[in-house]
Amino acid sequence: MKKFLNVPENFVDEMLEGIYAAHPQQLACAAGDLRCIVSARPVKGKVGIATGGGSGHLPLFLGYVGTGLLDGCAVGGVFQSPSADQMLEVTRAINQGAGALYIYGNYSGDIMNFDMAAEMADLEGIKVLSLVGNDDVASSPKGQEHKRRGVAGIFFIYKAAGAAAAEGMALDEVKRVAEKVKANVRTMGVALTSCIVPEVGHASFSIGENEMEIGMGIHGEPGIRRGALRQADEVVDEMMQPILADLPFVRGDEVAVLVNGLGATPKEELYVIFRRVASILKEAGIAVFHVYVGEYATSMEMAGASISLLKLDDETRRLLARPAQSPFFEQQQL
Amino acid sequence: MKKFLNVPENFVDEMLEGIYAAHPQQLACAAGDLRCIVSARPVKGKVGIATGGGSGHLPLFLGYVGTGLLDGCAVGGVFQSPSADQMLEVTRAINQGAGALYIYGNYSGDIMNFDMAAEMADLEGIKVLSLVGNDDVASSPKGQEHKRRGVAGIFFIYKAAGAAAAEGMALDEVKRVAEKVKANVRTMGVALTSCIVPEVGHASFSIGENEMEIGMGIHGEPGIRRGALRQADEVVDEMMQPILADLPFVRGDEVAVLVNGLGATPKEELYVIFRRVASILKEAGIAVFHVYVGEYATSMEMAGASISLLKLDDETRRLLARPAQSPFFEQQQL
């Protein structure tokens, strides 16, 4: 296990101490709990947006707490849900009287804890709505979207909902925007190597020296097909086909693209991937509004990548274009 | 070799095609040569700043072409210098009548080609000054600074010089600022795994399953000490000691910090590293103005990290704080 860490049990908390130490003007911890992260720049009267999930996916989840983005986040151990109580603390801290929206991924532990937190917040008179990201086309067939896992595409939901809340939209409206983005985003991933959970100490799964797994989840959940690693263009073709067919994305659509690295894949390779994505979209008559390339949702040091497409309309385009800023993500007005 | 690529020989050009396709509003290619990258938003009358070097280090080098940063960049094959001719093309393209400053790393191939380009530009009446980054404390002892390699600390030179040029400083002044930053930045790196050059197809060097190499260069150049990987805090201590002693950084100084990932190391671990850096600096009575954590200068998929410190004065603090924007790096006014 080639990792920079001290005692594996302390990994998450030491990482968080590092994050607070690095970004004291931007992030604060709520209720004295390191794992409850909130923006140090609260905005009065704004709808609060919270997320959360296991650690090990930086910049997901806490990396999107910032201006024009999310207001708070609870994180658990590596790949483990935070507690409902921690979510509740975050909810209390970000509540500005306008209620809160939870946006998180479709994992049973997270769902149970967020639902419970919402219930507890409700008892305290804080109105909470929830939205579960499920963009991973590989994880269940069409028609069973509710079973799909949430992966990198959640970035688009954060970005648009964050901009909507920053514009002053009410809770229902922010939720409506988030739902719209959720309905229009699709992702496929491919993994080349495993990651290592510090407390476990060895690879989470094994994969052959020349193998790839199309559709593997960000915790190593089984994908669609394991096979020999092929040329980048072929791999991209195999990923783009189900993405395009699923929504479907059609001639005349305008999209935003996210080519996401899972941890160990160099940015150079992500651009080799985008090159093919761009040519496929061009061929298909689909216009590209904006492109994000980099690490937006990782699995520790897993090598691999995912491609997300978001179909835009005037409103989501406007919201995506808004400036945003966090210690992990900055964007000027597009 | 678990990489997303097609024909290895085409890797660099396909990556560049991907980059131009992704960021058409921000980057343009000069003289019809993909490897000559210039800002798509030239600023009339401004001193031009150019850099260059081998591919495989993204966001170095071309990632810093942008607003408030650099104006152009020539890239070579993976870990190979671009040609003098390509540098000359970039120089021509970014020349706004105010001359150009070359900022690049201390590698003989790069030096030869940049010197040659400067000579050729001179023949054409373009005034060029050059500055060679040499921040890697591990690569030569004190007193032999001119032999030190340039690594991630060059980011600080880019940032300050880019801001200086954006402020309208003349060529000599921009060079003076760059020299000042160069004189005040120090870096140490540590590598845990090798990287793979696509055309070579296998690891550039071998390193044991539980080994690390302190001071290894970004192309795998030998470092100071190879030994068993130890706890993160000890590794950081071993890196910080020579950094602090070299300038030296002393009680009362104010610094900017860059914790840089070499490619495969998760951001989580970089923050575990920064946590220790912060506590060492606090102990030493050195104030921290701003912290950058992430991948700023990589070696493809090498696992490892580097720590850079820049000692600030009023001028460099002001310049570092200025906004900047490129497809690979964004910063709002600090």
Added chain:
Amino acid sequence: MDSIGKAELVPLFASLRDVFISQRDYLIDLDGKVGDSDLGLTMNKAFLAAYESVSANSADAVGRTLQLAGMAMAKAAPSTMGTLVATGFMRGGKALESFSSIGSAEMSLFWAAFLNGVIERGKAKRGDKTLIDVLAPVSESLGTSVACAATLPEALARAAEAAAKGLDATKGMIAQHGKAACFQEKTLGLQDAGATVGFLIVDTLRAFVAERKK
């Protein structure tokens, strides 16, 4: 004792706490077969926290006290069962908000809400080899007891029997949820760990009321 009043909640939760202390290693063992061995630890934490909450809030109305106990459990034990049991107590407590003591009818309301909470939270159904396979027969049995105007001790005695049967039936099921789901057929023959917790809670209630009756 025909109903549980405000004053009895503290000793009741003390019993629950003690049961889960004594069953700690047994539950660790059960969860270890097709899970991650944490159930004994998390249930210990959960019921210790619940006891402390109930002690601190014993002046409140019963329903409120139970809700707060649920919240304390959620905080102390964010595991699957911790969250499900916490949910159960919160929902059960909410159902009893307008009552001052717990007789057979209230006990039936409590477990019906508890069961619904667990179903809603965990999205599992009967036969999936979970806690629900104990809770559902318990809730049904209590409904029948209310219809037959049974006393609380009688109702709980029958409920505990139903729980034991439900628990035994989990041996014949294949796990569909949580970590055990990965083991599929291999879970056949094993008694579900979470269902065991359900049985223990109900059986502790039975024993508590039976004891006080004397």
Added chain:
Amino acid sequence: MDSIGKAELVPLFASLRDVFISQRDYLIDLDGKVGDSDLGLTMNKAFLAAYESVSANSADAVGRTLQLAGMAMAKAAPSTMGTLVATGFMRGGKALESFSSIGSAEMSLFWAAFLNGVIERGKAKRGDKTLIDVLAPVSESLGTSVACAATLPEALARAAEAAAKGLDATKGMIAQHGKAACFQEKTLGLQDAGATVGFLIVDTLRAFVAERKK
């Protein structure tokens, strides 16, 4: 042939190109011992580009033609040796700007400027096991020849001899620059690859002039 005029440059660069085609594998091999095996390839590219440049610019003055050949090499082969040799041709050509043909004196000027260019560009010194260990004796030998009023064929014959000696002497040196520098003591006994290129250029000049003399 006592001097090389404008018209001779095209066949001269054709010879150089052919020499580096025939020496390709030999140079790959030499560079492979303590380098990255690209020298045969890069020198091929460099001298092919130089030949094409000279063909295209054969109407220009000799100095100018040589400078343009250097620029073409720089463009075609940005490796260490590509850049150094390109610099040499650019500087040597610049030194000949005011001359219309190359006799002994001009040949001496050319190589002195070539040598200085390589030293300035590469910051290496004599004894560092590089190209310079061939260029320096070549330049010295040509200076002596000019002082002794030797003809061009004589001067080049002696220069090639000096080059061969210089090249042989690199075997006793330890590499200080480039990729070979990492191998330190292990480079002892090996002939330097870049110096070999220097020898080949000078020896090709010698052979070209000797051939034409007949």
